Amino acid sequence: HQGLDNAMEEVEGLKTEQLKQLEQVARLTVADAREIVFKKSEDEMKHELARRYWEIERSMQEEADQKARKVITMAIQRLASEVVSEHTTSVVPLPNDEMKGRLIGREGRNIKVLESLTGVDVIIDDTPEVVTISCFDPVRRETARLALQNLVQDGRIQPARIEDVVERAQKEMEEGLQKAGEKATFDAGVTGLNPDLVKLLGRLKYRYSYGENQLQHAVEVSLISGMLAAEIGANVDVAKAGGLLHDIGKALTHEVSGPHAEIGAEVAKKFGIHPEVHRAIMEHHDEDRGSVEAFLVAGADAISAARPGARKETLEHYVKRLSELEGVATSFPGIEKVFAIQAGREVRIMVKPDDVDDVTSTTLARDIAKKIEEDLVFPGQIKVTVIRETRNIEYAR
Structure with a gap:
């Protein structure tokens, strides 16, 4: 046993001596050599991990794109809808051309009342047995269409009656809006x-x-x-x-x-x-x-x-221009209603008679015209009409 122990010690001594000689030749300690090996392995592993990560990421991206396309395609295929184009005019049929004269009234008073109450252009031309209503705002246009339709059916056409019919048409529109909203919520679930x-x-x-x-x-x-x-x-x-x-x-x-x-x-x-x-x-x-x-x-x-035919640019710009025109006039105090008519060539402003007197209304028209010139770009000229209406009502008892 003694001999074996001595031999083992000698072997260990030789190993230690060899390590020292190796360190001298390589000019590195064992710890430094171990660090170099670890560093090299770490770099190789990082490179391999980066390559694997890139491959997995690319694979996941491709898979995600495919799944997204599949989900969107399935949703689109399940939905069927119509494309409805917008118009800025509505047509009301007349029983005969004689009705046109009654709608215009003496010195055009009937048509003026209808236009001022609804904020639309009523176009009466040579087209047989029809009247055209023009307005960029579809709610105002539909209200005027309902009112005009009721007037034609009723046959009594004079300013006081027109006011009643327009008021009733506005209420009818409000009820229609409620029903349209309810139908939309039902359709959408x-x-x-x-x-x-x-x-x-x-x-x-x-x-x-x-x-x-x-x-x-x-x-x-x-x-x-x-x-x-x-x-x-x-x-x-x-x-x-x-x-x-x-x-x-x-x-x-x-x-x-x-x-x-x-x-x-x-x-x-x-x-x-x-x-x-x-x-x-x-x-x-x-x-x-x-x-x-x-x-x-x-x-x-x-x-x-993005559906083909769903959208058109020109009409949107036209509506935006008229909305901006009305917006300029609305920004002034004492304004009750503002209507852009004649395709934006005229803006008609109804003022509150208690807040704006006759003298102020003249100044107001000038100020609005000046602000339109400063804020908007438009071809030709825009007519600014300020209307101040006062009513005195008494009852005979």
Whole structure:
């Protein structure tokens, strides 16, 4: 045993001596050599991991793109909708051409009353047995069409009667807006909305963006959002409600300033909408979106708008120009109503008689004309008409 122990010690001594000689030749310690080996292995592993990561990432991206295309394609295939183009005129048929003279009235007073109450252009020309109503605002145009239709059927055409009929047509329009909103919520499968919000939604039936009907677009976006949400496991109810209400800000008039997404989100919030739906409405045009449903609504909005024939540019620019023209006049105090007529060649302003007297109305017309010149670019000239109407009513008893 003693001999074996001595031999082992000798072997260990030789190994130690060899290591020392190796360190001297290589000018490296064992610890340094170990560090070099580890470093080389680490670099090789990093390179291999980076290559593997890149391959996996590319594979996942391709797979994600394929799945996204599949989900979107399935949603589009499941949705069938019509394309409805916008017009700026409506036609009312007449029983005979004699009715044209009665509609115009003595010195044109009947037609003037109708135009001033509804804010439209009533065009009576040589076209047999029809009257054309022209206005860029579809709600005003439809109100005038209903009023004119009722007047023709009734046969009693004089200023006081025209006022009654227009008032009734406006009420009829309000009821129609409510029904249109309710039908949209039913078609989209969205429940639990405030009735006033539903009525506001109904106004989109008479609003167009690039020639695309906004209520039809809202229902379409709602359905696509819901389908996409169901495919990826997001909240279907939030996505559908967000899609239906994403453009609710467009239902408000030009008197409310600001981006339609922000306006719509604030209105929806006022009517007690779910916070996630509010977020989807607010963020559907933002680059930085905080919720999955907001991304889905934005995607569905883009899909709906990208359909062939869905949108047209020219009409949108025309409507925007007339809205801006009315907006300039509305910014002055004492204004009651503003109507841009004659394709924007005339702006007719109704003032509050208690706030604006005859002298001030002259100055007001000049100030509005000056502001239009400063703020807007337009061909030719724009006629600014300020109308101040006073009424004194007494009853004989």
